Amino acid sequence: MTHAAVGLAIGYAFPIVRRGPRYWIACALLPVIPDADVVGFPLGIAYSELLGHRGLSHSLVFAAVLGLAAALLFRQTENRSWRQIRHLAMLFMLLAASHGPMDMLTNGGLGIALFSPFDPGRYFWDWRPILVSPIGLKNFLSPWGWAVVMDEVRWFGPPIGLLVSTIAIYRKITRKV
Numbered sequence: 001m002t003h004a005a006v007g008l009a010i011g012y013a014f015p016i017v018r019r020g021p022r023y024w025i026a027c028a029l030l031p032v033i034p035d036a037d038v039v040g041f042p043l044g045i046a047y048s049e050l051l052g053h054r055g056l057s058h059s060l061v062f063a064a065v066l067g068l069a070a071a072l073l074f075r076q077t078e079n080r081s082w083r084q085i086r087h088l089a090m091l092f093m094l095l096a097a098s099h100g101p102m103d104m105l106t107n108g109g110l111g112i113a114l115f116s117p118f119d120p121g122r123y124f125w126d127w128r129p130i131l132v133s134p135i136g137l138k139n140f141l142s143p144w145g146w147a148v149v150m151d152e153v154r155w156f157g158p159p160i161g162l163l164v165s166t167i168a169i170y171r172k173i174t175r176k177v
């Protein structure tokens with residue numbers, strides 16, 4: 001949820017000519033998609049493997065490919081110029097890439113394979129204030145899950161609120177001038 005909220009805030013802040021429903025859906029979804037790798041657990045893929053949780057799907061390479069593919073999809077489905085598609089590609093790569101460094105702030109699980117597939121190392125930031133989220137909906141609907149939500153609201157709520165309100169005020173002022 002926090003990944004999606006960060007995506008929507010970045011999507012709001014990003015200077016782009018035309019938004020629309022597909023744009024907002026992309027902003028909310030792209031930062032969340034890396035966690036689709038949890039399907040690997042029932043498939044027997046170990047956490048620590050290349051395709052395991054927080055593996056290749058959380059890398060910068062994956063974010064670049066995903067962002068580019070999403071932008072090209074917009075070229076197919078919306079009548080946008082190549083200039084706009086280039087801007088969208090930059091934004092979408094940034095949105096997808098926001099996931100890994102955010103997970104690196106969590107205090108549990110394995111680290112994030114940010115430089116996979118070139119480097120299989122799993123990384124965290126030195127500062128890890130956020131309680132790691134439990135895996136699976138059933139585990140999430142528990143006191144642990146609730147504590148995670150509160151933790152993420154505490155750490156991400158103020159910067160998101162500040163960013164969005166600053167941009168909103170800035171746009172209101174510059175439109176009036």
Ligand SMILES: [Zn+2]
Pocket residue numbers: 034035054058099103
């Ligand atoms: Zn993740």
